Amino acid sequence: MTTKKDVALVLSSGGARGLAHIGAIEELEEHGYHISSIAGCSMGALVGGVYAAGKLRELREMMKGVDKWKMLSMADLSLSLDHIVKGDKVVETLRGLIADVCIEDLPIPFCAISTDWERGEEVVFREGNLIEAIRASISLPALFNPRQGDGRILIDGGVTNPLPLDRVVRKEGDLLVAVDVSGHDYWGQRQIQLRSEKRRKGPFRRSSKREASINYISLLARASSLMIRRNSLLMEQICPPDILIDIQMDRYDGMDYDKSEQLVEIGRRMTAKVLKNEN
Numbered sequence: 001m002t003t004k005k006d007v008a009l010v011l012s013s014g015g016a017r018g019l020a021h022i023g024a025i026e027e028l029e030e031h032g033y034h035i036s037s038i039a040g041c042s043m044g045a046l047v048g049g050v051y052a053a054g055k056l057r058e059l060r061e062m063m064k065g066v067d068k069w070k071m072l073s074m075a076d077l078s079l080s081l082d083h084i085v086k087g088d089k090v091v092e093t094l095r096g097l098i099a100d101v102c103i104e105d106l107p108i109p110f111c112a113i114s115t116d117w118e119r120g121e122e123v124v125f126r127e128g129n130l131i132e133a134i135r136a137s138i139s140l141p142a143l144f145n146p147r148q149g150d151g152r153i154l155i156d157g158g159v160t161n162p163l164p165l166d167r168v169v170r171k172e173g174d175l176l177v178a179v180d181v182s183g184h185d186y187w188g189q190r191q192i193q194l195r196s197e198k199r200r201k202g203p204f205r206r207s208s209k210r211e212a213s214i215n216y217i218s219l220l221a222r223a224s225s226l227m228i229r230r231n232s233l234l235m236e237q238i239c240p241p242d243i244l245i246d247i248q249m250d251r252y253d254g255m256d257y258d259k260s261e262q263l264v265e266i267g268r269r270m271t272a273k274v275l276k277n278e279n
Helices: 015-030 043-052 056-064 068-074 088-098 130-137 186-201 216-238 257-278
Strands: 005-011 033-041 083-085 110-116 121-125 142-144 147-149 152-156 175-180 243-246
Touching: 005 015, 005 043, 015 033, 015 043, 015 056, 015 175, 015 257, 033 043, 043 056, 043 088, 043 110, 043 130, 056 088, 056 257, 088 130, 110 130, 121 130, 130 147, 175 216, 243 257
Parallel strands: 005 033, 005 175, 033 110, 083 142, 175 243
Antiparallel strands: 110 121, 110 152, 147 152
8 A cells, every 4th residue: 555645746837738737636646645735836826726725626527517618708808908818707717616715724835826027026925815826826928917916917927937846835754746737849849840841842842731820929829838848947957856747748738728638637647657657
């Protein structure tokens, strides 16, 4: 029988790919690990905060009902110049799931990472309203309305610390475990492959749809993804985890919330593989 081990768990940013965190947590628990503290960024803050509030199963069940139409209905679109989605419906959904609770009252020590847009500084939420902290942490620039309060404009924590290994509460004898879903290299790898094929076949080869999809939106998205991934890799070097569950997906992007069960299963499968090698 596996002996229980205390785990200081760190969950990365990654948009919809962060739903794999649910599977990772479930697998850790099934292997006898006890999660004693959590730090999360962006989607990692959402999943980690919901888990700390004891509502992870409810989150998974809720996500099963999300399809493209449900996603559209939750997107309270805005005509503002600094964001596309207000985010109020996301807050309402969270409030229906975990109600209003203070971080310091959670049974598990928890913190969420956000970014001060003006100062360029990391902001760590260790107390205060849990939903507000999550909302600040997931405020992806240009997509969600930035969270404003206490004279600060707060955006997604992935800008400054996408894998907050240095922020999780530690205690003697615990294991530092990181689940990193911040990378998404499929698009870039596919572009390299297509360009290589084009060079081999000469100038008269028809351009692919992938190559034609390059535009200012895809360029900015790709640049952001690369920066976040590099920052998470740097954090792994600065503060090496005892166990790293590195889940880099080649099929799902940050908006695939309608594929929750596939993403949860990937999290379970990859975590089981890593833990097997640990035992």
